[in-house]
Amino acid sequence: MFFIATQVSSGQSFGETLARFGLTPPAQISALSHAHNAHLRINGRPPAPGTRTVQTVELIVPIDVRLSVAEFRPVINLIDGLRPRPVGESGPPTLTHGVSIRITRNLEAGVGLNWIQTVRKLNNPDSSAPLEFVDVGHNGLPFDEQPPPGQAPRREMSDVPCGPVAPAAGRGVDFTATTTLAVLDRGRIVLAAGKTWGFSIGTARTLPAGVQVRQPRDASAADFANQLRILRAGINQFRQATGGGLNYLLPPRPNTILLP
Known part of the structure; x- marks a missing residue:
């Protein structure tokens, strides 16, 4: 667990702000009772999650991210391919071999959370693609999914990366990924927890x-x-920009408070 210092704007409730980071109502009560938020107490009592502020105040949010792998299995489809090439279209061969992966998180929905995946792909059938890249990221952002404003990203990251059967031993696609849940706040993108x-x-x-x-x-x-090095290079597999100049932070040490 680490802590992040954020702001509760005038007129907002503490619960609304804590929910941005996926905290459930019981977790919100616990966070507001934590010693790090003692400055918010009135007559020695912590505020309730529904309390609205009359001025902008600092709030210390506990972040305890745990990722679980719900599925990870190799797959082969020689009939239609995992990502078939349309009939008559030139380019790389139909991709038939790969894996199906699903990674879930413990936190609830929250707009201050999002998935990032970076990849190193050897022997890519698309010779124009970079060796390392931000997977999916586009529109100048590195995230796996960009939902409409105000809507939280999904709680599960899923992927089916694949390639063609190897033409010879040692020449097949070799794919390595790090899938990370990032915490977003005030321009910071904190790499909170990941699976490789x-x-x-x-x-x-x-x-x-x-x-x-x-x-x-x-x-x-x-x-x-x-x-972090791949994120700062800032390109996806189509060489589109994915936010190389953004404020990325490595996972903090346990019990660290990230100040603005």
């Missing part, structure tokens, strides 16, 4: 030899440092 995983494609047309998986694990400090 991958797979490589072989010459076989059946499992398990056709797709060799690297099981998801908690992202290490080195994984996050590598992700």
Whole structure:
């Protein structure tokens, strides 16, 4: 767990602000009772989540992100392909080998949370694509999904990365990704928690030899440092800008308070 200092604007409730970070009503009560928010107490009592402020005040929010892998399995589809190429369209071959992955988070819906995924892809069938890139990110932002204003991103990140069967041993797609939940506040993008995983494609047309998986694990400090480097390069696989100049922060140490 770490803490982030944010603002509750005049007229807003504490609960509305805490909900931006996915805190449930019981977690909101606990946060407002925490010693870090003692400055908000009136007559020794913490404010209720529904209390509205009469002026802008600082609020210390506990962030306790836990990611779980709901699905991670190799897949092969030789009939239609995982991402089939339309008939008559030139370009890379139909992608038949890959993995299906779903990663979930513990926190509730919150507009101050979003998913980021960065990738290193060797032997990409699209020779024009970069070796490392921000997956999906577009419109100058690195996020997996950009919902309409005021709507929270989904609580689950899912993906089915894939490629063609390898033309020869050691020449198949080798895909490594770090999937991260980021905390967003006042221009900061804090990489809060992540999973690193991958797979490589072989010459076989059946499992398990056709797709060799690297099981998801908690992202290490080195994984996050590598992700930060890719984010600062700021391009997706189509070489579109994904916000290389944004204010990214590595995961804070436990019990750290991130001040503005």
